[in-house]
Amino acid sequence: MIDERFDAIVVGAGMAGNAAALTLAQRGLKVLQLERGEYSGSKNVQGAILYADMLETLIPDFREDAPLERHLVEQRFWMMDDRSHVGLHYKSDEFNEERANRYTIIRAQFDKWFSSKVREAGAVVLCETTVTELARDAYGKVIGVRTDRRDGEIHADVVVLAEGVNGLLGTRAGLRPPPRPDNVALAVKEMHFLPRETIEARFNLKGDEGTVIEAAGTISRGMTGMGFIYANKECISLGIGCLVADFQATGETPYGLLERFKQHPSVAPLIEGSEVKEYAAHLIPEGGYKAIPQLYGDGWVVVGDAAQLNNAIHREGSNLAMTSGRIAAEAIFQVKSRREPMTAKNLALYKTMLDDSFVIKDLKKYKDMPALMHIQSQNFFLTYPQLVSKAMQNFLRVDGTPKKEKEASTLRSFVAARSWLGLFGDAFRFARAWR
Amino acid sequence: MHIIVCIKQVPDSAQIRVHPVTNTIMRQGVPTIINPYDLFALEAALALRDRFGGTVTVLTMGPPSAEDSLRKALTFGIDRAVLLTDRFFAGADTLATTYALAAAIRKIGETFGAPDIVFTGKQTIDGDTAQVGPGIAKRLGLLQLTYVAKINTLDLEAGTIEAERRSEGGVQVLQTRLPCLVTMLEASNEIRRGGMADALRAARAEIVKWSAQDAGVADIAKCGLRGSPTIVKRVFAPPPRAEKATMVDIAGQPPADALIAHIFQRAPKLEAELAALARGY
Numbered sequence: 001m002i003d004e005r006f007d008a009i010v011v012g013a014g015m016a017g018n019a020a021a022l023t024l025a026q027r028g029l030k031v032l033q034l035e036r037g038e039y040s041g042s043k044n045v046q047g048a049i050l051y052a053d054m055l056e057t058l059i060p061d062f063r064e065d066a067p068l069e070r071h072l073v074e075q076r077f078w079m080m081d082d083r084s085h086v087g088l089h090y091k092s093d094e095f096n097e098e099r100a101n102r103y104t105i106i107r108a109q110f111d112k113w114f115s116s117k118v119r120e121a122g123a124v125v126l127c128e129t130t131v132t133e134l135a136r137d138a139y140g141k142v143i144g145v146r147t148d149r150r151d152g153e154i155h156a157d158v159v160v161l162a163e164g165v166n167g168l169l170g171t172r173a174g175l176r177p178p179p180r181p182d183n184v185a186l187a188v189k190e191m192h193f194l195p196r197e198t199i200e201a202r203f204n205l206k207g208d209e210g211t212v213i214e215a216a217g218t219i220s221r222g223m224t225g226m227g228f229i230y231a232n233k234e235c236i237s238l239g240i241g242c243l244v245a246d247f248q249a250t251g252e253t254p255y256g257l258l259e260r261f262k263q264h265p266s267v268a269p270l271i272e273g274s275e276v277k278e279y280a281a282h283l284i285p286e287g288g289y290k291a292i293p294q295l296y297g298d299g300w301v302v303v304g305d306a307a308q309l310n311n312a313i314h315r316e317g318s319n320l321a322m323t324s325g326r327i328a329a330e331a332i333f334q335v336k337s338r339r340e341p342m343t344a345k346n347l348a349l350y351k352t353m354l355d356d357s358f359v360i361k362d363l364k365k366y367k368d369m370p371a372l373m374h375i376q377s378q379n380f381f382l383t384y385p386q387l388v389s390k391a392m393q394n395f396l397r398v399d400g401t402p403k404k405e406k407e408a409s410t411l412r413s414f415v416a417a418r419s420w421l422g423l424f425g426d427a428f429r430f431a432r433a434w435r
Numbered sequence: 436m437h438i439i440v441c442i443k444q445v446p447d448s449a450q451i452r453v454h455p456v457t458n459t460i461m462r463q464g465v466p467t468i469i470n471p472y473d474l475f476a477l478e479a480a481l482a483l484r485d486r487f488g489g490t491v492t493v494l495t496m497g498p499p500s501a502e503d504s505l506r507k508a509l510t511f512g513i514d515r516a517v518l519l520t521d522r523f524f525a526g527a528d529t530l531a532t533t534y535a536l537a538a539a540i541r542k543i544g545e546t547f548g549a550p551d552i553v554f555t556g557k558q559t560i561d562g563d564t565a566q567v568g569p570g571i572a573k574r575l576g577l578l579q580l581t582y583v584a585k586i587n588t589l590d591l592e593a594g595t596i597e598a599e600r601r602s603e604g605g606v607q608v609l610q611t612r613l614p615c616l617v618t619m620l621e622a623s624n625e626i627r628r629g630g631m632a633d634a635l636r637a638a639r640a641e642i643v644k645w646s647a648q649d650a651g652v653a654d655i656a657k658c659g660l661r662g663s664p665t666i667v668k669r670v671f672a673p674p675p676r677a678e679k680a681t682m683v684d685i686a687g688q689p690p691a692d693a694l695i696a697h698i699f700q701r702a703p704k705l706e707a708e709l710a711a712l713a714r715g716y
Contacts (some may be wrong), residue, residue, distance in 0.1 A: 002631050032635075083596070124638045129631075150630035 006032040006156040008332060009145055010123075011131045011169060013040035015318045016304025018114045019058055019163030019325030022309035023122035024160075027333040032156065033123050034147065036130040040118075041111025045189065045282035047237055049212065050105045050222055051319035059117055063099070066144050067109040069232040070210025074203075078266065080217035080227075081389040085266045096209065104210050104230045104237070106191075109396065116410055125272060134159060134173045134300070141343075142173075142299030158299055158332055158342040162325060165283045165305040175300065176293035179308065182374055184289030185225060187241025188254040190262075192274035196234050198221065202270050203231045214315060217385030219261050221252055224286075224377040227261050228315075229270065236263065236271055240285055243374060285310040289367035295354065296347040301328045307361055313366045320359045327353045368433040379426060436489030436591060437547065438480040439540055440554040441571065442473040444497050444504035445561045453672035469504045472556025474626040475619040478555050479586060481512055481627060488593060490514040492543055492550075496524055496535055502642050509637035510629045516640065517543060521647040526660030527563070533570030534657045537651040540575060551591070553616045557582055568618035578615040584623045610713070 005214070010021040013035035021033040037043035049072070055062050074091035095101065119125050129348040135153055145153030147434060163169050171178045196203075203211045213229040220226070225242030240254070240261045247254065261267060285291065285308040292308050295301060304321035313318060331350035332342070340346050354360050373380060391410045446465045453461065469477075480491045493508040494521040495501050503514035519539045527535065544550055553572075558565035565581075572579035585599040587608070600607040601620055629637070647655060656662060685693035699706040 002635065124635065126634045126638055129634060147631060149628065149634060152631040154631060175511070 001151060001153040002155075004154070006030050006124075006154070007336065007372070008032075008158050008160060008329075009034065009154065009156040009191055010160040010162055011145065012162035012164055012304075012306075013037070013111065013115055013118075013127070014162060014164055014304060014321065015111075015114075015124065015308075016045045016158070016306070016321035016325035018111065018118050019322040020160045020303055020329045021118045021123045021125070021325075022058055022114075022121050023326045023329030024332065025118065025123040027329070028122075029333065032154065033118060033125045034129045034131050034145065035115075035125065035127045037102070037127060039112055039127050040107040040115030040125070042127075044107045045280045046107050046318060047189070047241065047315075048105050048107050048110070048318065049230065050103045051109065051316065051322075052099065052101050052103065053321045054319040056099075058322065066113050067105065069104040069106060070205070070208050071210045072104065072212055073205070074211040076211065076213040078213060078215040078217070079385045080215050080219050080266065080387055081386045082218050083265055084389045084393070085191075085215065086385075086388050086392050087263075091211075091353035096370075104212070104232050106232060106235075131163075131169055131410065134169065136299075140298065142297065157336070158301065158347070160325070160328055160332070161300060161306050162304050163306045163322075165285050165308075167302070167306040170293075170300075170302055170306060175297060175302065179246075179283070179285065180287065180289070182243055183285065183291040183308065183370070184244050184425070185241040185284045185286045185312075186244050186247060186254055186281065187239055187284055188258050188279070188281045189237055189239030190258065190276050190280075191232075191278035192236040192238060193234060193277050194236065194271075194273045194274045199236060200233055200274075205231065208233075215261075215267075216381060217389075218382055219264065220246075220257065220377075220381050221250065222252060222378045222382040223252065224373045224381065225249070225257075225320040226315075229267065230268040235277070236274065238267070238271060243286060243377075244283070245374070246377065267409065270381070271287040276313050284312070286312040286370055288312060289360070289363040290370070292363070295351050296344060298344045298431075299342050301347055301350050303328045309363070311362050311366065313369055314362070320363075323357060323359050324354060325356060325360040327359075329418065366433065366434075372429055372433045375424055376426065376429070379418065379422075387414055387417055436484070436487050436552075437544075437550045438483060438489065438491045438552045438554060439543055439550045440473070440476050440480045440493045440508075441536060441540075441567070442477065442493055442495050442508060442556070443470045443559050443561075444468070444495060444501040445470045445559055448560050453670075467500070467503065470556055470559045470561075472558060472560070472619065472621055474556075475621060475623045476554035476556050476617075477508055477511055477513065478624040478626045479583075479617070479619050480552070482624065483552070483586065483589060487589060489551075490547070492517060492547060494519065494536065494539055494543065496520070496527075496532060496539070498525075499644075500573060500646075505642050506637055506640065510588050510626055510634045510638050512622060512629045512633045513645065515547065517643040517645060517648060518688050519650055521658075523647045523652075523655050523658045526663060527658065528663035528665035529564050529566040529570055530664060531572055531658050531660075531662035532567055534654075534662060535647070535650070535652055536567070537574035538652045539645060540571065542645070542650045551613045552596070553577060553614070555616070555618045557618045557620050565618070572598060572616035575616070577612045579618075580609055580615060581618045582620050583617050584620045586617070672691070674707060 004304035007029040008024050008031050010017050010033040021031050024031045050428050073095040077088045078085040130148045131145045133146045134142050137143050142159050146153045161170050210231050215227040220242050223242040227240040230237040240257045303324040308321040309324050310317040328350045335346045394410050444467050447468045484491050491513050492515045493513045494517045555568035580598050582601050583598045584601045587597040591595050594613045597610040683697045
């Protein structure tokens with residue numbers, strides 16, 4: 001047991017943990033951050049896209065020295081069947097701005113940089129230190145943590161749980177149930193290295209411009225899931241993920257999906273001749289608003305993936321993590337400045353502030369989407385992509401069939417697959433969940 | 436007792452690649468680690484400190500980023516860290532490196548107390564010369580024990596140390612006088628995991644940073660690239676071996692017989708030679 005006390009202990013050094021530790025330290029609190037990995041970023045896995053706005057709030061001049069890959073000027077959505085894709089692309093020169101809005105990053109490098117800012121702000125950062133359990137007083141209030149180091153118990157007024165999606169610590173402590181298989185996706189990702197010029201030519205980019213491809217359809221074999229392809233400076237991040245419950249039910253394998261995705265005729269030419277240097281897998285919280293657990297208690301708050309704060313529809317997670325970490329820190333600072341104890345009653349301020357932010361507002365907006373996508377996964381990820389692909393091909397193929405007949409046959413194919421009632425029902429349910 | 440341990444920050448060789456065109460080592464993005472052999476030196480020093488008391492100072496020469504390695508060493512429970520960093524040191528071979536390190540060890544002796552033992556790993560995984568330890572000993576006039584697998588006894592009053600030195604074909608048990616320099620062999624011990632107090636102290640520790648001038652280096656011309664007579668003529672990646680592992684179907688035969696039959700089938704000359712040899716007996 002260490003005699004020294006801290007104002008706050010932050011468990012984890014991902015986006016949420018770093019944002020919390022940085023903000024607490026910037027406000028002058030005595031902060032200890034504990035990370036099990038060799039360094040911040042060594043265990044962190046993301047696509048990864050950085051949303052500048054949320055980082056700017058924390059570190060206004062981050063562009064000066066943060067390791068950024070490419071700024072995004074283009075987004076492509078691909079609806080795929082086995083040999084085709086129907087795409088919606090948006091590319092704008094307006095994204096070529098001095099303070100770009102989104103960047104691709106490599107987390108191992110970015111998090112190291114982020115962590116250096118946390119240290120500079122005055123937090124004590126200990127890596128290779130795993131928190132094994134929460135320390136509580138006789139009344140059950142969290143008073144600190146126990147670690148896997150010798151004499152490793154250490155106390156603080158409040159513990160910020162930024163432990164990531166698995167949330168073993170909070171789960172073990174009974175603060176929340178473990179994530180349900182239908183609320184988390186398992187994603188696998190590879191880093192394909194290619195010369196800069198090759199990447200720029202294949203994606204039609206100049207300089208540090210970047211692009212993102214999000215893909216859904218038969219690549220997930222009827223399961224709820226998505227694929228992605230992100231262009232970095234000298235490598236391409238490529239991956240695919242599906243709900244764990246769907247993997248369980250179908251017996252499909254993540255690596256099997258990834259191999260098929262890579263062999264898809266729309267994808268294979270993009271990565272041809274590349275060298276794979278990294279293979280990673282990670283869970284992603286996909287349950288949305290309804291999966292958010294209790295966010296605070298006596299002596300603790302939970303932030304980021306551990307709190308299931310991820311917007312699966314917009315593929316946003318790191319920004320929700322950063323914002324929740326920052327807001328938790330602001331709330332703790334306010335309680336501390338009022339010289340009040342870190343009780344559940346006082347820490348409820350964190351939830352109030354989070355409810356008022358885009359984090360909870362966005363998740364609330366899509367609260368029915370995860371369930372709809374899961375229950376209707378066969379339709380949304382298999383039937384419709386195939387129908388749309390056939391329709392497009394029917395529309396484009398010139399074979400002497402009168403156009404009117406073509407349109408009629410396309411319509412018939414939709415009705416045959418889903419029936420009129422099904423089509424209207426799907427449209428209605430989708431619109432309602434989106435609203 | 437005062438022990439100095441010299442360590443080096445090296446690229447993690449498990450993750451290093453050679454550029455296919457330029458044949459240069461691609462260091463960018465390759466994580467750095469403490470030279471694995473140096474971990475045995477660190478643990479040997481800590482074990483002696485546990486038994487006999489005193490302090491352990493860790494020393495490295497390198498770019499400012501080598502501070503990471505020193506901080507890591509502090510988490511094991513090392514008492515003090517010194518970083519020798521100066522652009523004059525860049526590009527040093529072992530001759531120039533030992534010159535600078537010897538100066539720094541002298542300076543550490545003056546500042547924090549004369550060392551009884553200087554430890555190094557047996558060699559580094561990036562240079563692989565095993566010259567720096569002996570080089571330092573020579574420059575400082577220290578007795579040296581190289582390839583040490585185990586330290587048997589240390590008698591501070593008598594000023595003697597006894598160690599087991601691994602040599603080809605056996606183990607030598609050697610005794611010598613202090614102060615001395617010891618280079619530690621791999622697998623001689625296992626580095627400890629520091630406690631929470633050590634980790635906290637390491638995170639906050641002020642690392643002593645010395646330039647060439649601070650360390651009292653007398654002749655800059657003997658440092659870095661200028662002081663290095665070694666010239667790297669060419670770096671190249673060895674061509675990948677064409678031979679591949681093969682699976683041999685032994686079909687119920689005794690494995691050794693099946694393997695020998697398989698080898699002789701592919702190398703009849705070898706079979707003839709071995710048969711000729713066998714006739715000699």
